Amino acid sequence: xxxxxxxxxxxDEVAMExxxxxxxxxxxxxxxxxxxxxxxxNSASExxxxxxxxxxxxxxxxxxxxxxxxxxxxFPVMSLGEDLMKPTAMLYRNLLAIEIEETLxxxxxDGVVLLANCDKTVPGALMGAASTGLPxxxxxxxxxxxxxFRGERLGTGTALWRLWDERRRxxxxxxxxxxxxxxxxxxxxxxNTMGTASTMAIxxxxxxxxxxxxxxxxxxxxxxxxxxxRAGRRVAQLARLGESTFAGCGEASFRNALRVLNAIGxxxxxVLHLAALAGRLGVRFELDEVDSLGREVPLLVxxxxxxxRLVQDLDAAGGVPALLGVLGELLxxxxxxxxxxxTGAHVASAxxxxxxxxxxxxAPLAAGGAFxxxxxxxxxxxxxxxxxxxxxxxxxxxxxxVVFRSYQEMRARIDDPALEVDASSVLVLSGCGPxxxxxxxxxxxxPIPRRLLEAGVRDMVRISDARMSGTSYGTVYLHLAPEAAVxxxxxxxxxxxxxxxxxxxxxLDLLVGEEELRRRAAxxxxxxxVTRRGWLSLYQAHVTQAPQGCDFDFLGxxxxxxRLVEPVVGRS
Numbered sequence: 037x038x039x040x041x042x043x044x045x046x047x048d049e050v051a052m053e054x055x056x057x058x059x060x061x062x063x064x065x066x067x068x069x070x071x072x073x074x075x076x077x078n079s080a081s082e083x084x085x086x087x088x089x090x091x092x093x094x095x096x097x098x099x100x101x102x103x104x105x106x107x108x109x110x111f112p113v114m115s116l117g118e119d120l121m122k123p124t125a126m127l128y129r130n131l132l133a134i135e136i137e138e139t140l141x142x143x144x145x146d147g148v149v150l151l152a153n154c155d156k157t158v159p160g161a162l163m164g165a166a167s168t169g170l171p172x173x174x175x176x177x178x179x180x181x182x183x184x185f186r187g188e189r190l191g192t193g194t195a196l197w198r199l200w201d202e203r204r205r206x207x208x209x210x211x212x213x214x215x216x217x218x219x220x221x222x223x224x225x226x227x228n229t230m231g232t233a234s235t236m237a238i239x240x241x242x243x244x245x246x247x248x249x250x251x252x253x254x255x256x257x258x259x260x261x262x263x264x265x266r267a268g269r270r271v272a273q274l275a276r277l278g279e280s281t282f283a284g285c286g287e288a289s290f291r292n293a294l295r296v297l298n299a300i301g302x303x304x305x306x307v308l309h310l311a312a313l314a315g316r317l318g319v320r321f322e323l324d325e326v327d328s329l330g331r332e333v334p335l336l337v338x339x340x341x342x343x344x345r346l347v348q349d350l351d352a353a354g355g356v357p358a359l360l361g362v363l364g365e366l367l368x369x370x371x372x373x374x375x376x377x378x379t380g381a382h383v384a385s386a387x388x389x390x391x392x393x394x395x396x397x398x399a400p401l402a403a404g405g406a407f408x409x410x411x412x413x414x415x416x417x418x419x420x421x422x423x424x425x426x427x428x429x430x431x432x433x434x435x436x437x438v439v440f441r442s443y444q445e446m447r448a449r450i451d452d453p454a455l456e457v458d459a460s461s462v463l464v465l466s467g468c469g470p471x472x473x474x475x476x477x478x479x480x481x482x483p484i485p486r487r488l489l490e491a492g493v494r495d496m497v498r499i500s501d502a503r504m505s506g507t508s509y510g511t512v513y514l515h516l517a518p519e520a521a522v523x524x525x526x527x528x529x530x531x532x533x534x535x536x537x538x539x540x541x542x543x544l545d546l547l548v549g550e551e552e553l554r555r556r557a558a559x560x561x562x563x564x565x566v567t568r569r570g571w572l573s574l575y576q577a578h579v580t581q582a583p584q585g586c587d588f589d590f591l592g593x594x595x596x597x598x599r600l601v602e603p604v605v606g607r608s
Contacts, residue, residue: 038275039170041069042605043144050606054144063109072146072275074101074268076110077136079157084117086154086233088224089177089255096261097149097175100268105276106147108268111139116156118232118478118505126305126503127475129160130579130588131571133316136164142603146170147275149268153177153225155232155506159309162245166316167591168600171274171281173267173374174246176237178255179347180225185216191340192227193507196220197481204451205489225255229340231506234347235302236309239293241356243285243313247374248382252351270375281374282317289371290314290321291329292379296356298330298406299363301342301424303506304514307407308476312585315592323409323418323583327542330405335424336362336395341509342424343401345393353391361386362397410513412545414499414525414535417517417583421539425509427495431539433511434547435462435497439531442467443479443502451486459488462497462535466526467563469501469519470579470586474566480504480514497537499544501526501582513537513544515582521563522581528556 037045043054044065051067058065065071076097080090094110101108114132116125140148150161153176165172183190185199199216202208208216226233237251247270250263274281290310297306307326314321336359338345350359360367360383369380395401406424411417423431438461440446446465449455457463463482470476480500484493498512501519518524525546529535534547546553565576578588 038069038072039146040073040144045069063107065107072106072272073109073144074106074272074275075140075143075145075148076108076151077113077139077148077161078110078151079113079115079161080151081115081117083120084115084154085224086117086119086226087115087152087157087177089260090151090153090175093151093175093177093260093264096264097151097268100265101149101272103265104269104272106272109145113139113161115154116160117154118156123473124475124477125154125156126477126586127575129156130575130591132157132160133163133167133591136161137167140165140168140170141600147271148172149271150174153233155226155236155303155305158233158236158240159313162240163313163316163587166282166313169280169282170600171271171279172245173271173281174240175264175267176226176240176246176251178225178253178257178260179228179234180255181223182228182346182348183219183222185219189346190219191229191346191507192220193231193505194229194340194509197508201484201489204483204486223255227507228346228348229507230300230302230337230342230347232303232305235297235300235306235506238300238302238356239297239306239310241374242293242296243289244371244373245281245285249355249357252347252355254348254351267374284372285317285319286371287319288368290319291325292367292371294326294329295333295363295366296359297326298333299335299359300337301335301339301401301406301422304420304422305503305506307420308503308515308582308585310585311583312587315585315587326407326420327405327409330407333363333366333405334397334400335402335406336397336400338393338395338401341507342406343393349391349393353389353394354387357382358387358389358394362389362394408539408542410537410539410542410544412543414529414546415516415544416525417581419513419516419544421511421513423539426511426539430495430497430511432537433462433497434534434536435460437462437464437529437531437533437535439464439466439529440482443477446482450483453487455485456531457485457488459493459496462499464526464529464535465498465500465502466520466529469521470581471576472501472519472521472563474572474576474579476503476582476586478503478505478508480512481508481510499535517581517583519581523557523560523562525553527560528553
């Protein structure tokens with residue numbers, strides 16, 4: 037018996053009420069049940085241009101569900117857009133996950149197609165669906181079109197950060213700045229660089245949670261409709277069989293995802309999202325494997341910010357199917373992908389790369405992994421560096437700290453001519469972690485002070501308990517744990533303290549004596565909660581630290597516990 041049959045089959049007043057409610061919404065079901073009800077979780081919103089292409093895919097998803105023997109039922113869900121949500125969409129990722137989990141729990145649904153695109157929407161939707169164990173696939177809307185500015189093809193985010201520095205140092209005038217604004221607003225879709233949206237779409241495909249070959253299709257491409265149709269059909273088929281896409285998403289799947297994350301030079305945010313999703317599934321996830329597994333994998337994808345091209349170029353080169361073929365035996369063959377075939381089978385039938393955005397293993401963009409995980413007296417529980425977008429000469433560095441206790445303080449002081457800073461300084465931003473901000477905003481890419489920009493400095497060592505956009509770049513150590521707001525060592529750093537980093541050796545140390553640190557710790561007091569009301573209060577009280585994915589402590593089930601607690605189906 038299908039789960040939805042408990043609602044709609046039978047001849048009593050309860051079953052009739054349920055069928056009438058569905059029919060009143062235009063959804064016809066049989067008195068005896070037997071056809072799975074498949075939800076279409078739609079996150080399209082005019083507040084989030086990244087997700088607007090999803091509106092055009094709903095019809096294809098419906099057709100696919102019907103072709104698979106299911107009944108489609110569309111419902112709206114929160115749209116998480118990093119551009120407009122403040123302080124950060126990350127603050128609401130867990131809320132979206134709860135919304136989807138509880139919608140699936142309380143309504144007569146047998147599976148779900150998750151329409152998501154902007155970066156936090158994809159992991160939030162997958163986390164919620166994973167907590168139920170119902171069959172689910174994510175359908176993404178693709179990357180927005182590229183634009184040209186003064187003859188240069190621009191990548192979303194990456195170009196803006198670079199040109200903002202040009203404006204700050206006086207190399208881009210008002211007319212150029214206005215021209216850039218008009219240029220960047222040229223279409224719907226996610227960032228066309230290897231930001232978090234593209235990274236999570238690709239990793240969803242590798243985890244078997246998106247239909248193969250769909251994650252790099254650009255927004256508006258006709259192939260998107262066929263991919264959406266196939267996803268809808270697959271979920272309906274799985275529901276009829278009583279199977280789940282999450283059943284085969286185990287440790288090997290996540291190890292493959294980490295290998296691919298390194299191969300594409302993906303977003304640091306993906307580390308948090310993978311940890312959170314693994315937690316929902318009761319799957320072991322170790323932060324150190326982001327580094328150790330990655331060192332075996334060359335950087336193969338030439339896309340900004342680690343490379344020079346855009347996501348559309350990766351798609352033209354063959355996308356994830358071709359990438360899997362290049363990685364070959366570096367991947368574990370057993371995990372199933374979204375069509376039910378194994379990773380090994382996809383590797384064996386992979387198309388050859390057909391463009392310069394996807395390198396061969398013999399001629400990679402870089403060797404030795406795109407990420408480093410560091411630990412030490414400043415980050416006992418770890419921190420993350422995107423090595424592939426860092427400056428090689430700064431990977432080993434020792435310098436004096438310039439400390440900012442909040443984002444607001446940093447913005448107010450960073451360009452102050454009196455700021456005591458030079459190119460060897462280490463810029464430190466604290467109080468911006470999951471509890472402290474709250475929500476761990478993308479503030480970690482601290483701007484280079486203006487007078488140093490004017491002197492030709494383009495990168496510095498930067499350290500923070502915040503995140504940074506996947507489109508960002510530089511020698512930026514992120515996600516320091518424990519964060520400052522819960523008493524981590526970052527809270528004890530003072531201006532002038534010496535900090536030493538060695539990325540390849542995995543070290544990040546505050547060179548201050550133990551007695552002095554004990555004195556500082558004794559004087560430290562935790563910050564007051566931002567508010568004692570509503571979502572923010574709940575978030576600060578229950579969010580976990582970065583290595584656990586910043587999920588809530590009450591949402592990570594122990595392995596073996598049932599994921600879907602069924603409601604009592606009777607009179608409301």
